[in-house]
Amino acid sequence: MTQKKVWSRxxxxxxxxxxxxLLASGALTFPIACKIDKKTQQxxxxxxxxxxxxxxxxxxxxxxxxxxxxASEVGGIDYILxxxxxxxxxxxxxxxxxxxxxxxxxxxxNKAFSEIEKDNRVAVLKYLEKDSPDLFxxxxxxxxxxxxxxxxxxxxxxxxxxxxxTMGPKMxxxxxxxLDRVKTMSPMYIKI
Amino acid sequence: MKSEDIDVLVIGAGAAGAALSWSLTxxxxxxxxxxxxxxxxPSTFPSLKPDYETHLTRPRDFSLSxxxxxxxxxYPVTTAGENPPFIxxxxxxxxxxxHWQGIFPRFHPSDxxxxxxxxxxxxxxxxxxxxxxxxxxxxxxxGVSGLLGDPANPPRSPRQTPxxxxxxxxxxxxxxxxxxxxxxxxNDQGIISKAYKDRSPCMLHGKCMFxxxxxxxxxxxxxxWPLAIEKGAEIRTWSRVKEVxxxxxxxxxxxxxxxxxxxxxxxxxxxxxxxxxGIGTPRLLLNSKSNLFPDGLGNSNGxxxxxxxxxxxxxxxxxxxxxxxxxxxxxxxxxxxxxxxxTNENRDFVRGYMLYGERTFGPLSQSGSIPWGEKHHDSFxxxxxxxxxxTVLADDLPEETNTVTLDDTEVDSNGIAAAKVTYSLSxxxxxxxDHAAQKATEALEAAGAKKVVVPAPSNMAHLMGTAxxxxxxxxxxxxxxxxxxxxxxxxxxxxxxxxxxxxVNPTSTIMxxxxxxxxxxxxxxxxx
Numbered sequence: 001m002t003q004k005k006v007w008s009r010x011x012x013x014x015x016x017x018x019x020x021x022l023l024a025s026g027a028l029t030f031p032i033a034c035k036i037d038k039k040t041q042q043x044x045x046x047x048x049x050x051x052x053x054x055x056x057x058x059x060x061x062x063x064x065x066x067x068x069x070x071a072s073e074v075g076g077i078d079y080i081l082x083x084x085x086x087x088x089x090x091x092x093x094x095x096x097x098x099x100x101x102x103x104x105x106x107x108x109x110n111k112a113f114s115e116i117e118k119d120n121r122v123a124v125l126k127y128l129e130k131d132s133p134d135l136f137x138x139x140x141x142x143x144x145x146x147x148x149x150x151x152x153x154x155x156x157x158x159x160x161x162x163x164x165x166t167m168g169p170k171m172x173x174x175x176x177x178x179l180d181r182v183k184t185m186s187p188m189y190i191k192i
Numbered sequence: 193m194k195s196e197d198i199d200v201l202v203i204g205a206g207a208a209g210a211a212l213s214w215s216l217t218x219x220x221x222x223x224x225x226x227x228x229x230x231x232x233x234p235s236t237f238p239s240l241k242p243d244y245e246t247h248l249t250r251p252r253d254f255s256l257s258x259x260x261x262x263x264x265x266x267y268p269v270t271t272a273g274e275n276p277p278f279i280x281x282x283x284x285x286x287x288x289x290x291h292w293q294g295i296f297p298r299f300h301p302s303d304x305x306x307x308x309x310x311x312x313x314x315x316x317x318x319x320x321x322x323x324x325x326x327x328x329x330x331x332x333x334x335g336v337s338g339l340l341g342d343p344a345n346p347p348r349s350p351r352q353t354p355x356x357x358x359x360x361x362x363x364x365x366x367x368x369x370x371x372x373x374x375x376x377x378x379n380d381q382g383i384i385s386k387a388y389k390d391r392s393p394c395m396l397h398g399k400c401m402f403x404x405x406x407x408x409x410x411x412x413x414x415x416x417w418p419l420a421i422e423k424g425a426e427i428r429t430w431s432r433v434k435e436v437x438x439x440x441x442x443x444x445x446x447x448x449x450x451x452x453x454x455x456x457x458x459x460x461x462x463x464x465x466x467x468x469x470g471i472g473t474p475r476l477l478l479n480s481k482s483n484l485f486p487d488g489l490g491n492s493n494g495x496x497x498x499x500x501x502x503x504x505x506x507x508x509x510x511x512x513x514x515x516x517x518x519x520x521x522x523x524x525x526x527x528x529x530x531x532x533x534x535t536n537e538n539r540d541f542v543r544g545y546m547l548y549g550e551r552t553f554g555p556l557s558q559s560g561s562i563p564w565g566e567k568h569h570d571s572f573x574x575x576x577x578x579x580x581x582x583t584v585l586a587d588d589l590p591e592e593t594n595t596v597t598l599d600d601t602e603v604d605s606n607g608i609a610a611a612k613v614t615y616s617l618s619x620x621x622x623x624x625x626d627h628a629a630q631k632a633t634e635a636l637e638a639a640g641a642k643k644v645v646v647p648a649p650s651n652m653a654h655l656m657g658t659a660x661x662x663x664x665x666x667x668x669x670x671x672x673x674x675x676x677x678x679x680x681x682x683x684x685x686x687x688x689x690x691x692x693x694x695x696v697n698p699t700s701t702i703m704x705x706x707x708x709x710x711x712x713x714x715x716x717x718x719x720x
Contacts, residue, residue: 061564068569122565140564141249148556149243157576159519159555164239164405168395169520171357174378176339178366181373185343188375190302190309190534192319 045084045091050098051077056114057101060121061143067156071143074153079146090138097135100128193426198224199720200713201446201461203433203476205229206287207699208686208706209467210412211330214420215710221717223425224459226449228432229265229284231413237403244402245556254402256280256291256653265430267604267611269471273594274616277502280653281469285427286413288469288653291401294382294409294524295548295697296336298327298345302534303694306589310535310542312620313589316691317663317672318708320346326704331380334410334703335388338380344530345377353386355379356394358526358549361518361580365527365549368639374531379548381524382410382699391415398551400523409524431457432606435480435489436464436682442484444682450606462720463713465683467706470500470655473688474596475611477659477669490659490676490684495669497597499590499660500613501693503652504621506584507550508632510641517577518552525549525583532631533695541623543587545695547632550581582636584628585652587695591618596658617649625649654698659688673712674705680719685709 046054058071058080070076084091104124105113113124129136147153154161162169200216202209205227217223238244238254246252251260257279258266269279282291301320306313328349338351355378358366369376383394383404394408407414417427430452437458439445446460466473474497478488488496528548535542552558555576562571594615602610617625633644662668665677670689676682685706687698694701 062568063566065569125564143564144559145246145249145556148554148559149246151242154242154555157555157572158515159577161242161244161554162397162399162520163242163244164237164395164397164399164403166397168397171359171396171521174339174355174358178363178370179339179341179377181370182343182375182377183341185375188344188530188534189300189346191346192301192305 045081045088046094046098050095053098053101053113054080054094056121057097057125057139058143058146060118060125061140062147069152069156071147074147074150076143076146079149080142083142093135093138097128097132097139100132100135101125104128193222193224197222198459198461199717200224200463200465201226201459202465202467203436203447204287204467204469204472204686205285205412205417205427206467206469206686207289207412207702209287209465210416210420211333211703211706212465212467212685212710213425214416214423215707216714217420217423217425219714221714223420224461225425225427226431226433226447226459227285227427227429229282230429231285232290232403234403234405237405239397239399239402240405244399245554247402248553248557249560256401258283264605265432267472267475267608268599268602270599270602270610270612271615272612273614275504275649275651277613277615277651279471279613281471281655284413285417285429286411289409289411289699290403290413291653292382292409292411292699293400294522296338296380296382296700297528297546297696298348298380299323299694299696299701300533301346303587303692306543306692312542313692314662314667317661323701323704323708326707327700330700330703330707334382334415335384335391336380336410337383337385337394339378342377344375344533351380352388353384353393356381356383356385356522356524356526357396359517359521361516361551362521362526362549364512364516364580364639365582365635368635368637369529371638372635374529374635376527376529376531378527379525380700381522383522383524384408384410394522396521398519398521398523432604432608433476434606434608436466436476437480438482438484438489438679440484442679444489444679454606463681463683465685465709465713466659467684467686470658470687470690471596471611471613473684473686474658475598475609477684478598479609490669490679490682492678493666495660495667497595497658498592499657500594500596500615501588501590501654501657501690502615503588503654503656503693504586504617504625504649505652506625506629506632506649507647508582508584508629508636509645509647510580510582510636510639511575511643511645512578512580512639512641514640515577516580518580519554519577521551523551526551529635532628539623539627541620541627543589543620543624543695545584545586545624545628547628547635548583548585550583552579552581580636580639580641582632584625584632585695585697586621586624586628588656588693589618589620590657590660590692591616652697654687654693656687656690656693656698659684660691661689662691674709675712683709683713
């Protein structure tokens with residue numbers, strides 16, 4: 001958001017008039033609904049090995065099922081990289097999370113997190129959840145965020161986000177007949 | 193406007209400040225409003241973006257709480273007590289109407305007389321009849337969707353636009369209420385369903401809390417302020433008031449404020465009106481200390497900041513086999529029940545509560561309670577899109593121990609002491625919530641829910657009671673005209689002036705009070 005900049009009353013008035021016209025027409029539907037800011041791996045803030053660990057962790061938090069893709073399959077890693085670009089203070093948190101996962105994995109199985117069996121990866125994540133709930137919470141929350149803001153997931157779960165600026169959903173007008181019984185009720189409020 | 197020309201200085205550009213400023217300007221008063229935030233550019237609203245829900249789930253610029261946003265124009269609010277509330281407000285032209293859902297019920301006549309009727313709290317010094325013309329007038333000014341004929345409320349003037357659609361979830365709740373034979377009605381909403389006064393109708397996107405660029409939701413930056421400015425009112429944005437000044441006779445003479453650059457400015461006026469909400473108002477009064485008012489302005493009886501109310505609630509959820517698509521449609525509640533609103537002597541509490549249908553947010557918010565791992569998708573599929581919300585909004589009676597005070601250590605970006613809220617649920621509220629949880633469950637089950645989830649109590653964004661109106665200067669901060677006791681030209685108009693909180697959303701009452709207070713101030717213009 002850019003609300004920190006000074007927004008004058010005159011600018012505000014002009015903007016709302018033009019915005020109302022555009023929004024009512026649905027003309028903004030396409031550009032707004034399709035605005036997805038993707039980041040490429042070459043801009044990665046994490047090492048390749050760290051990204052590998054992160055991918056395996058995210059895919060245990062939201063795994064693939066018969067109908068649904070895993071977290072990384074819908075761009076989870078790119079999403080995290082975008083977040084790290086936007087909120088660089090989170091970088092050490094993710095680095096620490098990855099480092100912890102690797103350390104726990106080595107201690108338990110003497111192997112890298114990406115090389116252990118699925119059940120063992122889940123066990124490592126559960127250990128992190130119990131031992132470092134704050135770190136695990138950040139990983140879990142951003143995994144969920146990446147997944148449930150993904151247009152691909154929206155399509156699969158039948159969710160149309162209807163951002164303001166697109167045409168809204170179709171809904172039936174209220175049927176006043178539904179109130180026929182209630183209309184016969186005596187006044188329920190205390191008259192003073 | 194030069195300082196010596198100002199008749200009325202209004203502090204805060206939200207629901208109350210806007211209505212009052214317009215009313216006084218319309219009559220010819222020269223009004224300046226100081227607002228600590230700015231105009232919000234509608235093109236920046238999160239509602240325009242598919243990831244709008246992230247403003248709910250983590251700190252971002254449009255998060256509901258100032259403690260999450262931490263913008264320059266916000267101030268910290270620390271919390272304490274047995275049930276420290278989640279503090280929600282918005283600081284900008286339009287105030288918290290920028291965020292609100294637009295639910296627009298009125299108080300009942302009984303809400304103004306709880307001492308007389310139930311022997312608790314205090315009566316307001318005014319009645320429903322005193323406010324009724326202002327409720328009607330305000331509705332006409334902003335445009336309300338709804339339907340006449342509700343037996344739970346006194347008759348009111350025709351609604352400006354028809355009810356908004358209630359959708360599948362609304363129709364499902366209707367089934368439950370009808371099966372039980374309970375009262376229900378479509379909600380009055382400050383969201384227009386048809387074009388009204390140059391504003392476009394709601395297009396049913398359902399992102400109202402994340403900004404309504406359409407202008408269908410009655411935010412005061414789109415309703416009262418354009419009219420007030422056209423008539424000559426001036427808003428000084430990015431102007432945070434440090435203190436209200438008084439002269440040697442104890443009359444308010446203006447305010448000292450920080451401008452956008454952080455420089456101290458002084459503005460004088462014949463009348464000062466504080467409209468900073470139930471937390472901001474006591475904070476400002478308590479920060480306005482002088483030789484005449486060493487404990488804060490208007491606080492000679494120690495009542496400023498006491499009796500904080502915030503409407504305890506329960507977000508009860510029913511899970512159905514069928515698809516409910518509760519996220520589709522206007523976010524404001526489609527319908528409500530006041531079956532348990534008035535006091536019933538067969539219950540173990542006094543006063544009552546409202547139940548109202550609550551739309552859900554999108555999948556990100558709903559995933560919050562879903563376990564991670566192998567069962568994730570199955571668990572998510574059980575609740576989405578199968579949930580229907582039935583929210584309990586409980587009457588919150590005033591308790592002197594629930595307070596807003598100044599925080600000892602936290603300050604805002606200008607170094608002004610932050611607010612501290614201390615809050616515990618009363619025994620009456622706890623019993624009321626227990627009853628409401630049972631009844632909400634009953635309604636959802638009657639509607640066909642296979643499972644009902646009753647979470648721990650939380651609270652609304654309704655900040656009330658901390659500079660309350662009263663019949664005596666011993667037990668209140670303002671009189672029946674919203675004038676601060678002992679300071680003839682200082683007024684407080686917002687949720688803080690509520691004597692009791694009722695069991696309904698407060699905005700229509702705040703705006704009606706503001707229009708009434710403007711009349712009372714204008715009636716005394718010869719004293720200026």
